[in-house]
Structure formats: C-alpha cells, structure tokens
Amino acid sequence: MIYPSFTCYTQADIDQLPDLHPMLLYLYPKEPLTIQPSATDHVFCTGCHSRFEWIRDLCVQCVQTHTDFTFVRTGSELIVNGRLYHIPADQQIPQARKAGIDYHPLDPLFERLSRSAFRSRFHLGSKETAYIQAKGIETIQHHAYDLIGRRLAPAEPEHDGKQTPMRGHPVFIAQHATGTCCRSCLYKWHHIAKGSALSAAQQDYVIAVLMEWIYRELKKKQER
Template identity: 45%
Template sequence: MKTQELDLFPIDNQKECPSSEVKSKLDFDNIFDRLSHSKFRSSFYLNNKDKDYIAKRDWNTIRKNTADIISKRLAPADIPNDGRQTPMRHGIFPPFIAQHATGCCCRGCFEKWHNIPKGRQLSEDEQQYAVDVIMEWLKRHV
C-alpha cells in the first residue's frame, strides 16, 4: 500500500499562511510526527560523515551556514532550478539532508509541508522558521 504524504496543516487551515507568531509556537514534536508519516521524508538520516562534520563545528556556525543556504536557495521568489537545488548526498553539508527530511528543500515542498506559498520572497521570519526546523531535526538526529 502506498504511503500518502500528509500536509502539516489540515485542509481547513490552507487558506492563508500562518503568521510567524503562530509558527513560533508550533510544537516540533507535531511537525516531526506529521513528517514521519511520509515514507520519503522519514527515510533520511545522518551517516557517520555527517555526524563527524557536525562534531567538528559548533551549533552557531552550523546555524549561520544553514541560514545562508536558506537565504540563497529557498528564500528567493523565483528559483530557476526549484525542486533540484538541494543535494541529497551525505557528506557534503548535513543541513541539506535535514532540508529533505523536513520538507524545507524547495519551495514546492515548503509550501506543501509548511503552508508557506511559493512565488514570493520569504520573509526573515519565514527564513528563520525554516532554519529552526532544520536545526531541530539535526539536533534530534546527531
């Protein structure tokens, strides 16, 4: 039987993007529980190379680098290679793996899983939200 991917927000809430105030109160357990119902999203993990990468750096550096990646690869309104801009290979940059695991890898997935519409520049709050979700996933998987 094919596993169906679930959206993070029920259909009733799909009319508009939740405010950053609402997002800041989101329960990470709820987010990750919903993502765990997707066979694809739940297939991602950190291998030893990824864990070594993280061990050799402090969390602030990883967060800063993740924020930079989000601002360049996810935040623009128009991304020419949207859906293909985030590498899926281990050992490059562990937040790339976390982006796929959390649905923060492209604007299509970000819209589906986090109800933040594509076609417009992400706000600073929305970018920080993506970074927060990615960082939380990394911390839970180290």
C-alpha cells in the same frame, strides 16, 4: 496544570522575574527586550504603543530556543518601519494574525514527517555527524542561514525543485527530511506559499525546523 504568569513592560520587569519553570510571560514591550525563553513555557505579546521590530525580535528569540510565541494583538497604536499606525479595536487581533510571526512547538510537524516513507528515510551519517562535531552547531546554523537565503528564500529560486543536493552537507539532508528542500515541498509541508520571497520570520522558522531535526538526529545517536 496552572502555570504562574507574569506581565512585563520593560527589561527591568523581566530581570526581576523569579526563577520559575514553567511560566507564562505576557509582554507589552515599551523597549527592546531580551528574554530567557528557556525558563518560559509560552510568550504572549501585545504591541500597543510598541514597535513591530521589537515584537519580531522577541519571536526570533523564542524561535531560537523552541519556545511558543503568540502575537496576541497589535494594540491601538503600532509603529512599523518608522510609521505610526492607528488600528481599530476590531482589527487588532486580525492584524496580529496577518503578521504571521506566531511560533509553536514542532512536534506535530515531526509526527507528520515520520509518517512519510520518503522523508523518514533521511538520517545523518557518520560523516555528517563528524562534520557537525568538528565545526560546531553554531557554524552549522550559520551555514543553514546562508543556504536557505540563497537557495530557498527567493521568490523564484534557481532550479527550484532540484536546488538541494541529496548529500554533501548536514543541512541538505535536513532539508529533504523536513520538506524544506524546494518551494513546492515548503508549501506542501509548511503551508508557505510559492511566488513570494521568504520573509525574515519565515526564514527563521525554516532554520528552526532544520536545526531541530539536526538536534533530534544527534540525540538519537547519543542514545544508541
């Protein structure tokens, strides 16, 4: 299938996009952009004469809506933390890869997790489901950010390997189900190395994995 593609530089360009799905977006952000990833199949971003925080924000928007995001190349000039970098042509793609903010569908991950007897035994019970319904999914996501930030994100989490209870909160169950319960499991299942604090983008990724697992669990219960 050939998807329609559009190139955008400003918010005005995005606001004028036709209401098509799926589509491919090629972004060269000249200002902070708010996209609608739900109407997009894949976002490709190039950062020439742009700011890295704008690009990272686009990635976060895609993570939150489970949309493919690829940081294609930095371009010849990129502002990072207020500093302008001049990047040679042969380093623009490698530097984009080094940023580590690409985001892709989670189906392959969940397929691997399903083949683990230990991971696949975890499910939301009636108590956890009722808790989610009472609190709302946005509150659960806020809880997830707090728990991951305190228990998993530090370079050397306290009691690493034992910091995530087996029950007590839907996020705890989701962590064990997705291999995000400790830094060793995070490395094994998600290839995020130990010994360094998780970046904001890495924490966003972990949250996306957890929330996707919760969404899938709730969907299964609705289909029964």
